[in-house]
Amino acid sequence: MRKILFIILFTSIHIIAFAQQKTLIQGHIQNPNGQALDGVTVSLVEQKSTTMTDVKGNFQFSTDLKGKLTIKALLIGYNMATSKVDIQDTNVKQIKLILIPSDETLQTVEITGRKEKNYTNSVSFAGTKTAAEIKDVPQSIQYVTKELMQDQGAVRMTDIVKNVSGVNQYTFYDDVSIRGFRNQGGVGSNSSNQLFNGLRTFNGFWRQNLLNYLERVEVIKGPASALFGNANPGGTINKVTKKPLDTTLRSINFQLGSFNTVRTNADFTGPMNKEKTLLYRLNLGYENANSFRDLLFDKNIVVAPSLSYIPSDRTRINFDLVYNKSNSRLDRGQSIFGSTDLYSTPTSLNVADINDFLNEETYLVTTSVSHKLTDHITFNTSFLRTGYRQDLFEHRSTAFAVDEKGKQIQELAFRRASLRHNEQFSDSFTAYLSSDFKTGPLQHMLVTGYDYNNSVIPIGSSQQDATGYRLKDGSVTAKYVVKDSAKYEMYSYKGKMIPKPNVPSFDLSKNTHSLLDVNGYVYAANNTDVVVPSYSQQHSIYVQDQISINRLKVLLGLRYDTYLTDMGYKTSQVERVKQTALLPRFGLTYEVSRNINAYATYTTGYNPQTASSQNSKSGGPFDPLKSNLLEAGLKTDWFNNRLSATASVYKIEQRNALYNALDPDNPDLMIQIGKDISKGVEMDVVGYITPNLNIIATYAYIHAVLKGAQGGADSLYNNQQKPNTPKHMGSLWAKYQFSNPLLNGLGLGAGAYYVGNRTFGFQGQQSILPSKGPSYLLFNAAIYYKIDKVQLQLNMNNITNKTHWVGGYDSSRLYPGAPRNWLTSVTYSF
The missing domain is CATH 2.170.130.10 (TonB-dependent receptor, plug domain)
Structure with a gap:
């Protein structure tokens, strides 16, 4: 008993002595006009503790550290402020900080x-x-x-x-x-x-x-x-893309996770000279990962440098490059028995084979210049060059194999093989003047400009497909005709003689893969949109005025587009289509209060029809898809702009949809009818309630239907919810960072993601429509721990191991989501 009392007394004395050694740092933060700023995030760097100012702009820390300590203050819309406080004794220290509005905008x-x-x-x-x-x-x-x-x-x-x-x-x-x-x-x-x-x-x-x-x-x-x-x-x-910063930051990240995932990322940025007129950023990425799907893998390299040159406060120049090289296999999705049982095969099932490959290279090069001609007029111009190259070989399922009598064998996926080389390039250019001025009580931000972009698939791209059935004369035919069965090669499958395909079918019940002899396939050229030489270009002029008067802001815009496309580009069969569009835009924003803005908008849009439908064989050229949007909502900011919330209601209408004319004498003939209508409600919340708690939450109700479909199989979707569109969906994610000294450096994250029932996609009259995609609710979590310059992180996804499908076309192409998986990360910042 005496020992216990002694321990208690001894501990109490030390606690009191410890408490007496602490120094109280009290501070006040205001803007240049002397107004107190509440909700400012304030950090005592050496102690790794964070707090926030109250409504009077005050904050305080208690510390037992000695020497020169660093106080940092950060608030959205203001430049970060830093102050040093010298702690040599336990007296109360008073500091005052003034935050200067940021000029980033x-x-x-x-x-x-x-x-x-x-x-x-x-x-x-x-x-x-x-x-x-x-x-x-x-x-x-x-x-x-x-x-x-x-x-x-x-x-x-x-x-x-x-x-x-x-x-x-x-x-x-x-x-x-x-x-x-x-x-x-x-x-x-x-x-x-x-x-x-x-x-x-x-x-x-x-x-x-x-x-x-x-x-x-x-x-x-x-x-x-x-x-x-x-x-x-x-x-x-x-x-x-990430742009250069005028402060030096460097980090290296290493990740290990499920499905043999290995990733390394690096991010370096900072000034390249003392004057900070030349800034750089370099992002690097490497990935080598498998998948829960059979045969799938991804090997990627990313190199992304960026430079900013700021010779004066009037001129800014930027250069960005992103280069990505990848080696993988194309995943066409899960095939199932029949048309409705999503669980008849494992979600890992993949009808590709070992010979398959998908090799891609992509580059994006951007240059941007902004120059102030006067204090009120700025000239802006940007240019983007995109290049892409693909080499592909794949096996994919398109239907079920049939027996000698033409009856489907629902455990045997009929396959085709495709060999493709594709290249595509595009250029995008914009130049515009932005000027701010007043006319009486009206404040204007006027933008006038010109846009140009083009896209080209040059001669040299090609695709060859091996499909159909083998005939005894060594040729291949697209279909199996029962009455002509004597002409077909046959082979035995489970005691039945069935027609031999050009490409071996895949037995879903066995789910085995092999290295195939693809040299024996009989190929035929396939002139799909991705390989037919084509050239499209767009010229646009526009004017937009943002007008402010007191609490009301009005946005008026008008754009004129000329769109040209050449199918069969640089060939003797070139067909040119030229279309124009006049596109108005109108919007209102009203400041209801300091925290709430109400808005309403009407905008219009268009989209050219697919290239394959613009030829005379299809009945084209056709008018573009035309759309309009009516939307109204509220945008709010809370806790000194730390948390924003948006709520909106909308109606979108799209016209001129294309459908097959169902003409037996012209199977490729299309007609232009139909209307897509989408109505919905959306809510988004994002930000941080306290410096320790970040949150993002979303909800959407979508009623999107197709009207006016032209009979036949397409009418299955008439007046029904559009494919892969849930009526209800939502998400929630929150991260809490502990500031308690005992748990300092520890953070927790948790979230949920919900998607309601959907109808899977529908691709043409010969596809089989599977049952609706079931709804699913996924739970995810994370834990973080930071020690000095190192952060450890563990993410756990789909914790309950929910079997789910993120989308689908038909019974040959369903897209299951990943089962339970994890990812560990180590980040070193210096």
């Missing part, structure tokens, strides 16, 4: 890097082609920052956009739907719907590249044609 082209270090991003350059506060843009613009990507371990597009309302994965490819409209824009597309640093580009589509070089991903909801020309009516994805 003075960039009219995004050239130097974003300094915000959390899930928030206050400015978008893509929404209006000027640096605009997102809350002032009369259209829904959602984003995902690199900090959120890092915390979730998200390295590919479909994982990143799960944090954006109304965006759903469509396939395994670089392929999503936005508000019910599929967003592709891949190789062979004459109407790419992706932007890279605000400039039109295309993507490889067949697989998803590593995105370790991105600062953020923005989704501009609704047709953005008035800004960028032809665009997807659901929305446009803009990839923004």
